[in-house]
Amino acid sequence: MEINIYQLIEGARKAEGLTVIIDVFRAFSVACYVMDNGVKDLIPVGDIDTAYRLKQENPDYILMGERGGIIQPGFDYGNSPSSIESVDFSGKTVVHTTSAGTQGIVNAVGADEIITGSFVNAQAIIDYIRMKNPAVVSLVCMGWEAKEEADEDTLLAEYVKNVLEGNPVDFQSIRNFMLNESKTGKFLDVRDASAPPEDFDLCLSLDRFPFVLKVEPLGDALVRLQKINVTRGAETNDLIKPA
Secondary structure, eight states: OEEEEEEHHHHHHHOOEEEEEEOTTTHHHHHHHHHHTTBSEEEEOSOHHHHHHHHHHOTTOEEEEOBTTBOOTTOSBOSOHHHHTTOOOBTOEEEEEOSSHHHHHHHOTTEEEEEEEOGGGHHHHHHHHHHHOOSEEEEEEOTBTTTBOOHHHHHHHHHHHHHHTTOOOOHHHHHHHHHHTSGGGGGGGOOSTTSOTTHHHHHTOTTOOSEEEEEEEEETTEEEEEEEEEOTTOOGGGSEEEO
């Protein structure tokens, strides 16, 4: 298995094989919390105008996301897991657009398959890759606004790669680095509705969710994230179960 780590939009465009688009703070942590709270359809889009169009055509759709880390006019929620952790999305459709994570999805045009990545479902990602056993895995770190490399995304990519290759990992050291040394520490200083400091712990809640989110076509050039439960220790044929 060849495992490559790529960065930002350019990296997404280079991605091949089974591709993991990584955005720890915060898009694909948020997506897992939304999915766990029962959403019917979670639609990631790159273009904010597409999000507004979908809302206009479907007034009951929920808009979620940010630009520059800030919730946008007319949006129901920003890109914060703490703001939606307890929200019941049962039967709802959420349109999600962000500066980094969703941009990776729309730019990974050479990938055979795309799943999303965060620490909150890291083990599920690892087990899914092991079961699929692809020739090539691309781990794409989307960084800050898809313009600047971010420690947390690279650390997750390295974590996944090391586990798959049988190398030791130390998540507590990763967390301590993020909290005390990484420039991402500025994340803790943001105190508004778009990015409350409580998001730090929620985004670094290791292996909280036993599923991956796989990008699937929805029609009209749109995609959705499909929840696929991954059961550790199961027989190969039973390991992956669409929810």
